[in-house]
Structures are given as C-alpha cells and as structure tokens.
Amino acid sequence: MKRHANIPIFVPHIGCPNDCVFCNQRTISGRTSFDVDGVEEEIEKALGTISSFVPQVAFFGGSFTGIERSLMIKLLETANKFIKEGRVSSIRLSTRPDYIDEEILSILKFYKVANIELGIQSTNDEVLTLNKRGHDAKTSLYAMDLIVKEGFELTGQMMTGMFGGNEENERQTALDIISHGATSARVYPTVVFSSTALGDLYLSGKYQPPTLDETVERGAKVVGLFLKNNVDVIRIGLQSGEGLHSDDVIAGDYHDAIGELILSRLRLDEMREKLRKMDLKKGEKVFLEVPEKLLSQYLGQKKVNLKKLSDEFSVDVFLVKT
Secondary structure, three states: OOOOOEEEEEOOHHHOOOOOOOOOHHHHHOOOOOOHHHHHHHHHHHHOOOOOOOOEEEEEOOOHHHOOHHHHHHHHHHHHHHHHOOOOOOEEEEEOHHHOOHHHHHHHHHOOEEEEEEEEEOOOHHHHHHOOOOOOHHHHHHHHHHHHHOOOEEEEEEEEOOOOOOHHHHHHHHHHHHHOOOOEEEEEEOEEEOOOHHHHHHHOOOOOOOOHHHHHHHHHHHHHHHHHOOOEEEEEOOOOOOOOOHHHEEEEOOOOOHHHHHHHHHHHHHHHHHHHOOOOOOOOEEEEEEOHHHHHHHHOHHHHHHHHHHHHHOOEEEEEEO
16 A cells, blocks of 8 residues: 555535435534635645645545536636646545546646546445445446546545445455556445434444454455555545544444554465465474565564464464565
C-alpha cells in the first residue's frame, strides 16, 4: 500500500439524492454543513503544513459530480488556481457511477482532474438493489470504462460485508474493478451507523455484520486480488481518526488496525502456501525471505503469524529480511 498525499476537502451529502442503507454522510465525513467560500482558505492552510511534496486537492465525502453544476465548477476553479501556481499537482474526487458521462468528464479534464474515485461498492445487482444504491452493475462498468478511456486514473471503491453480500460477489466486484482499468482501490468493510436503514436492519436482526475474523479473511482475499494484479490499495477501512463519530457506530469494524489486520492475514496466507509446497519435517527450522518494509505485516501483531504457522506445520518459522 502507498500513502497518497492529498489535501482532503469534504463535500457533504449535497451531491447525492440517494439514501443507501449503510450511509450516514454526517457521520462518515464529520460534517453537517459546507462553506464553499472557505475552501480556498482551507487549501491554503493545509499547504502551510506541507513542504516535501506537491499534493493533490481531493474532493471527498459526497458525490462530487452530482452537486449543482455552478458549485462544482466553483470548487474546481478554486483548486485549479493552486495548480496554475504550481502549488498543487492536480485534483482527485469521489463520485457515483450514475453521475459520470462524457460531458461531465470533459469539464473535469478542463480543470485538471487527474483521478476519479468511483463508489462502486458492489457489481452484483441483487446486492445493489438490497442496499438501495439507485443504479445497476452495468452503470458502474460503463462509468469505469469511460473514465479510463478519457485518460483519467481510476480508483475503485468497494465494500465487504454488505447487506446481502457474500465472498463470491465480493471477489467478482474486485475482479470487475481490476478488469475495467483501475490503477488503485479502496476496500471498506461495512460499518453499521445509527440513523441508517442498515442500522435498523441490524437492530431488528435482519442483518448481521461479519465477525472481526470474517472481515479480516474476506478483506484479505480481495486485497490479495488487487495486489496480485498490480492495483494499488490506497486505503482499507473507515478509520476513527477521520472525524468519525464513534458513538454513531453500532456494529462493524472501523478501528485503525483493521487494515493492518487484513494485510497481516494476507501475508499469513502467502506463507502458508509456501510451506505447503515444502517437504517439511517435524521440528525443522524454516527460513522464509520477506521484504524488510513489509516485515510487520508478515509477523502479525505480537508475532501471531509465526505462532500460527509453527502450530499448523509443527516447525519453527523464522523470517529473513530482504
């Protein structure tokens, strides 16, 4: 995973008339209102803390291309001013698949938008319907193709543990994002917020989120697919340090360690595959080479991965940094 340097500007739910069952934009963005006139000052303030790189301005939190057109253009113009000054490299934004067309993309291209993050969540029509996404899978596939065709970098956002979802359609969603040209992805295990339809489903017993172990296992499978296919995973999970109101979270995994847990499970599975191919003898010392920068992922928290491998294969496993 690579860290992406950006200046996040959160545009609340004003760009989206839809009410997906899992969505509570106030909780997710930490915003209840939006001051368009304060955006330039917000960017300026952020730039005052950055010295070692030229960041992007990133419009997150809502469906950016669905907001009122004059407001969208005003925001793009504000960010573009910093691009012309050489202080910002480009613009990235997040939006819905059903708010992408050739006209919108021509506007985004004019204002130097480089990356479009598409909230796909699932490419299974039944899951999309159950979660009241308001569009079908074909809409997502078309939007991805159009974004890539017009020369933008595509980031596909998907969820695991959705209402009505399962491992197979999560795998297919990841494969669709890969095959339709995404260069990066975000993977979000479902979090249940209060004041949402999903919250009501959970409280009524009609939806049960995956356990932590299930979330980790399912996340590792889709993250593994992305990495295997050279799609950079730039974020795993909603995190408590991003303005989340923890009191509004009633179920699901949103804590800061979820990404590390998922990556650690992925590395554990990698090592298991290597050991299965070896002719091992009980009590043998086994040395596995791993990249130094990923050592903590291979070790797992408190070296739990080494213990699991040792117990499972009856050998002593040691990691050698490369």
